[in-house]
Amino acid sequence: xxxxxxxxxxxxxxxxxxxxxxxxxxxxxxxxxxxxxxxxxxxxxxxxxxxxxxxxxxxxxxxxxxxxxxxxxxxxxxxxxxxxxxxxxxxxxxxxxxxxxxxxxxxxxxxxxxxxxxxxxxxxxxxxxxxxxxxxxxxxxxxxxxxxxxxxxxxxxxxxxxxxxxxxxxxxxxxxxxxxxxxxxxxxxxxxxxxxxxxxxxxxxxxxxxxxxxxxxxxxxxxxxxxxxxxxxxxxxxxxxxxxxxxxxxxxxxxxxxxxxxxxxxxxxxxxxxxxxxxxxxxxxxxxxxxxxxxxxxxxxxxxxxx
Amino acid sequence: xxxxxxxxxxxxxxxxxxxxxxxxxxxxxxxxxxxxxxxxxxxxxxxxxxxxxxxxxxxxxxxxxxxxxxxxxxxxxxxxxxxxxxxxxxxxxxxxxxxxxxxxxxxxxxxxxxxxxxxxxxxxxxxxxxxxxxxxxxxxxxxxxxxxxxxxxxxxxxxxxxxxxxxxxxxxxxxxxxxxxxxxxxxxxxxxxxxxxxxxxxxxxxxxxxxxxxxxxxxxxxxxxxxxxxxxxxxxxxxxxxxxxxxxxxxxxxxxxxxxxxxxxxxxxxxxxxxxxxxxxxxxxxxxxxxxxxxxxxxxxxxxxxx
Numbered sequence: 042x043x044x045x046x047x048x049x050x051x052x053x054x055x056x057x058x059x060x061x062x063x064x065x066x067x068x069x070x071x072x073x074x075x076x077x078x079x080x081x082x083x084x085x086x087x088x089x090x091x092x093x094x095x096x097x098x099x100x101x102x103x104x105x106x107x108x109x110x111x112x113x114x115x116x117x118x119x120x121x122x123x124x125x126x127x128x129x130x131x132x133x134x135x136x137x138x139x140x141x142x143x144x145x146x147x148x149x150x151x152x153x154x155x156x157x158x159x160x161x162x163x164x165x166x167x168x169x170x171x172x173x174x175x176x177x178x179x180x181x182x183x184x185x186x187x188x189x190x191x192x193x194x195x196x197x198x199x200x201x202x203x204x205x206x207x208x209x210x211x212x213x214x215x216x217x218x219x220x221x222x223x224x225x226x227x228x229x230x231x232x233x234x235x236x237x238x239x240x241x242x243x244x245x246x247x248x249x250x251x252x253x254x255x256x257x258x259x260x261x262x263x264x265x266x267x268x269x270x271x272x273x274x275x276x277x278x279x280x281x282x283x284x285x286x287x288x289x290x291x292x293x294x295x296x297x298x299x300x301x302x303x304x305x306x307x308x309x310x311x312x313x314x315x316x317x318x319x320x321x322x323x324x325x326x327x328x329x330x331x332x333x334x335x336x337x338x339x340x341x342x343x344x345x346x347x348x
Numbered sequence: 349x350x351x352x353x354x355x356x357x358x359x360x361x362x363x364x365x366x367x368x369x370x371x372x373x374x375x376x377x378x379x380x381x382x383x384x385x386x387x388x389x390x391x392x393x394x395x396x397x398x399x400x401x402x403x404x405x406x407x408x409x410x411x412x413x414x415x416x417x418x419x420x421x422x423x424x425x426x427x428x429x430x431x432x433x434x435x436x437x438x439x440x441x442x443x444x445x446x447x448x449x450x451x452x453x454x455x456x457x458x459x460x461x462x463x464x465x466x467x468x469x470x471x472x473x474x475x476x477x478x479x480x481x482x483x484x485x486x487x488x489x490x491x492x493x494x495x496x497x498x499x500x501x502x503x504x505x506x507x508x509x510x511x512x513x514x515x516x517x518x519x520x521x522x523x524x525x526x527x528x529x530x531x532x533x534x535x536x537x538x539x540x541x542x543x544x545x546x547x548x549x550x551x552x553x554x555x556x557x558x559x560x561x562x563x564x565x566x567x568x569x570x571x572x573x574x575x576x577x578x579x580x581x582x583x584x585x586x587x588x589x590x591x592x593x594x595x596x597x598x599x600x601x602x603x604x605x606x607x608x609x610x611x612x613x614x615x616x617x618x619x620x621x622x623x624x625x626x627x628x629x630x631x632x633x634x635x636x637x638x639x640x641x642x643x644x645x646x647x648x649x650x651x652x653x654x655x
Contacts, residue, residue, distance in 0.1 A: 064462070066461075067475070067476070067477070068475070075477070079477060085476045085477050085479060085481075086476060088477065089476055089477065114458075114462055116456075116458060116462045116463075116465040116466045116469070117462070117465055119433075119465075119466070119469050120465045120466075120468060120469045120474050120483065121474070121476065121483070122433065122434075122437055122469075122483045122484065123430040123431070123433040123434040123437065124430065126426075126429060126430040126433045127429075127430040130429055130430065148456070148457050148458060148492075149423075149455070150455050150457070150492050151421075151423060151455055152520070152521075152522040153522070154373075155371070155421055155423045155424070156423075158423040158424055158426070158427045159423045159426070159427075161427060162423070162426050162427045162429075167427050167428070168374070168375070169374070169392045169393060169396055169428065170374070170382070170386060170392050170395065170396065172392060174392075176427065176428070176429045177429065185455075185457050185492045185494050186494065186527075186528060187492050187493065187494045187517050187520075187528060187529070188517070188520050188522055188524070188525060188528075189522065189524035189525055189526065189527030189528055189529070190524040190527055191522040191523060191524040191525070192522070192524075210494050210495070213459070213494070213495050215459040215460070215495055215496065215498040215499070216498060217495070217496035217497040217498040217499075218495060218496055218498070219496065220493075220496030220497055220546065221493060221494060221495075221496055221539070221542075221543065222494070222496070224531075224533055224539065224542065225533060225534050226531055226532065226533060226534065227532050227533065227534050227536075229534075232528070232531065232539065235528075235531065236528065239527065
């Protein structure tokens, strides 16, 4: 079963295409978690890592039966150095123990042996003095394509070898994504269309039983017209869709990302779920996990209506 | 003094534009270092990190009076999880203690608060329970521009705030770099030319006394014609030039990267320096640092002839 089949199976089982972004920010983590982490750890970096892991575990427990997949953004862990990276690894482990698929949002990109090192770190195994060990044992990673196929191939090979997936940035959700992605070529195609066609072709050899391949694309909810065009160009590619919620995308904006089978996209939300308690009158800080669960239920309903 | 001034001062003092790439691979580290690390550390990841730090320290000691700058590639540290990231942080610290400028080769790229988190991690300070602390305290980082200005701005702001630098991928050294970078627009310009002009404009407000700005560009030695074109388009931008040596570029290939003042570029070499002992009949494994020093002397001579 390739990564796409595995993901689609989980989507059907849970009737959800929601991806919960685990992007913890220390100063937004409920104070009771911060305080208990500081009490138990003298070292402030260790305390930060402990607070993050405790917070994430609460979110994971609250949403693991409702969604197929979570996506921890590594920047919010790396910021606490090696202790943060330990929390990143342990978050992936904990999510797996609760049956969730994990996308490591790392946007790595490099060539040759360097890209192989990244792929081994996040998708494969690493030789540590003769012992083959997994390190950050994710199911998929996000990749940036500026370097061309040389920067994709080492990751694509791991997809085949270990049944893992990648999501390549194609049309991103941010306001200035057009600086490069919307440039129009001399043949009339835009950079994002060309990238989309390349990504579709790179995955063409490994289409699974569910009709999709393990080489996915990142396509922002904030550009529904471009998403519709990419859906046309990339029938067998799964879209990872950021930009829903906090960034302004609604259910109607993500609709074009789906195929007629109701599959073909997962929609990410981070802040609006994990920090839902902040804007809620129904939930106190202590109930941050319950607030996250309620936000996921609402998001599942909202998106299932349009796919 | 902005980052460009600081770098150019070091280049003049040492009469060198060589950047030593600290890209350790555990299985290529001399066995006496591996064995001693294993003896002193039960945990294999800790032992791998100790071996890397010991190896790097030897290289740094041997080259610190000969070159202005080193560039550790994070993939080769991240591969050993949190212990590897500890070695990354400590390598940066050790290089600083020996007076070297450090470019963190991380090719990070994201938007908004996520990019800010990366910038804080590598170029600024992080608030850890109210304490402002630097984490990976580099002088500059490498950045990938697929996301447009939103993905550059948070890093560019740190350049101004902390006198740090960034190097943005423009034309990379790998064979398939043209997949995206060489696409030609409807106005006749290629993607790498457009990116080059954008990078030059992003740095235009902060040109230092030495005539350069802290927003640099990555321009591969393997494409000298494109480098010459970019030199023309980007008079005030410093190029970080990979591709010399192992990837096939020679001194004549890097020549177009320099301005008439003999500045404007630093040339990276990794394997050919740090693992010079492997291909040497003059040096044994124990003398890996001496072999690295000899390789740097030769590279300095080779490149100083053409600039």
